[in-house]
Amino acid sequence: MEDKMANMRVQELSENTNGFPSECFIQKESDRPGSNLAISTIPVIDLGNLLNSNDPEVKAEEELKLKSALNTWGLFQAVGHGIPNRLLDEIQDISKSFFHQPMEEKMKYFTTELEGYGNDKIAFEGQILDWMDRLYLQVEPENERKTRLWPEGPTSFKETLNEYSTQLKPKVDHVLKAIARLLGLEECYFTDQRKDNGTAFVRFNYFPRCSRPDLVTGIKPHTDVTEITVIFPDQNVEGLQIYRDKVGWVKVPILPYAFIINCGDQMEIMSNGQCKSPVHRVVTNSEKERFSLAMFVYADFDKDLEPANNLIGEGRPRLYKTVNGLEYFESFVKDYYKGGVRTLDSMKT
Numbered sequence: 372m373e374d375k376m377a378n379m380r381v382q383e384l385s386e387n388t389n390g391f392p393s394e395c396f397i398q399k400e401s402d403r404p405g406s407n408l409a410i411s412t413i414p415v416i417d418l419g420n421l422l423n424s425n426d427p428e429v430k431a432e433e434e435l436k437l438k439s440a441l442n443t444w445g446l447f448q449a450v451g452h453g454i455p456n457r458l459l460d461e462i463q464d465i466s467k468s469f470f471h472q473p474m475e476e477k478m479k480y481f482t483t484e485l486e487g488y489g490n491d492k493i494a495f496e497g498q499i500l501d502w503m504d505r506l507y508l509q510v511e512p513e514n515e516r517k518t519r520l521w522p523e524g525p526t527s528f529k530e531t532l533n534e535y536s537t538q539l540k541p542k543v544d545h546v547l548k549a550i551a552r553l554l555g556l557e558e559c560y561f562t563d564q565r566k567d568n569g570t571a572f573v574r575f576n577y578f579p580r581c582s583r584p585d586l587v588t589g590i591k592p593h594t595d596v597t598e599i600t601v602i603f604p605d606q607n608v609e610g611l612q613i614y615r616d617k618v619g620w621v622k623v624p625i626l627p628y629a630f631i632i633n634c635g636d637q638m639e640i641m642s643n644g645q646c647k648s649p650v651h652r653v654v655t656n657s658e659k660e661r662f663s664l665a666m667f668v669y670a671d672f673d674k675d676l677e678p679a680n681n682l683i684g685e686g687r688p689r690l691y692k693t694v695n696g697l698e699y700f701e702s703f704v705k706d707y708y709k710g711g712v713r714t715l716d717s718m719k720t
């Protein structure tokens with residue numbers, strides 16, 4: 372089965388089996404998603420109020436909401452972000468058009484590396500695979516883009532992705548600065564941790580219809596390695612769930628044209644645990660396919676990752692050891708494919 376899998380995308384498998392997952396996708400009983408979770412209310416932050424308001428009270432109130440959201444959930448839904456709905460529709464359209472092309476066309480961008488088109492690579496025997504195909508591309512810095520992996524079809528793909536990442540980048544910088552301010556750090560603390568102008572990748576996620584969503588995961592429980600991740604989720608199909616201590620898994624509801632912004636492990640380490648890197652997963656749907664787009668914003672992999680000095684002190688013990696950025700990423704990738712292991716836990720002091 373594993374050899375066969377290596378040559379097939381989840382999309383083909385789903386088409387061949389009418390959505391029925393083969394054995395290598397079936398989660399252990401304790402890890403199965405089940406069904407009937409409550410939809411929760413996720414903190415909603417108005418980036419317009421946070422970043423542009425001239426009224427100091429409005430700004431302060433939004434900052435307080437953001438601080439509490441990062442400290443408890445580690446994520447929020449972002450409205451008032453100023454990215455036009457037209458562009459968000461277009462980015463979702465190019466994703467659909469790309470994945471709906473014949474396999475032959477998509478395979479031009481296939482790689483077994485992280486970047487490019489593909490699905491879970493098989494890292495060890497007995498690995499349980501995610502019900503997802505993906506297209507993973509570096510967008511920042513611009514001179515490091517591997518443009519041969521940027522699809523020719525649909526024809527608007529490159530232009531739309533370029534516009535999306537160009538428009539999102541300053542928003543990301545503003546959010547990182549706001550987080551630094553509310554932690555009492557220098558405004559550029561997190562933006563300065565990045566290489567040159569910042570490193571960002573996007574991943575177009577495609578979850579084909581699956582006839583047994585109770586048995587498989589679209590993306591297994593994980594945290595992101597990032598400073599922050601900006602997700603533009605499917606506007607019609609839910610799937611993202613967050614794990615909350617003492618509560619369990621909760622669904623993230625669809626809020627039209629809102630981004631979901633979550634902290635990653637780099638942020639949890641640098642903020643000495645004040646910002647949480649939430650465990651999340653994606654479940655599949657028996658009726659509908661689902662698309663999402665994640666932008667992963669990373670601190671410089673060449674640098675050491677450690678809690679900010681100003682966030683360690685009396686009553687605030689240092690929670691994480693210093694670790695090299697690249698080593699952390701590499702351990703994460705291994706742990707991720709194994710599932711159930713949080714790299715962050717091994718960094719605790």
Ligand SMILES: O=C(O)CCC(=O)C(=O)O
Binds near residue numbers: 576590605
């Ligand atoms: O599909 C989603 O809503 C979330 C995707 C995600 O968690 C990821 O790509 O890391």
Ligand SMILES: [Fe+2]
Binds near residue numbers: 593594595
């Ligand atoms: Fe994620």
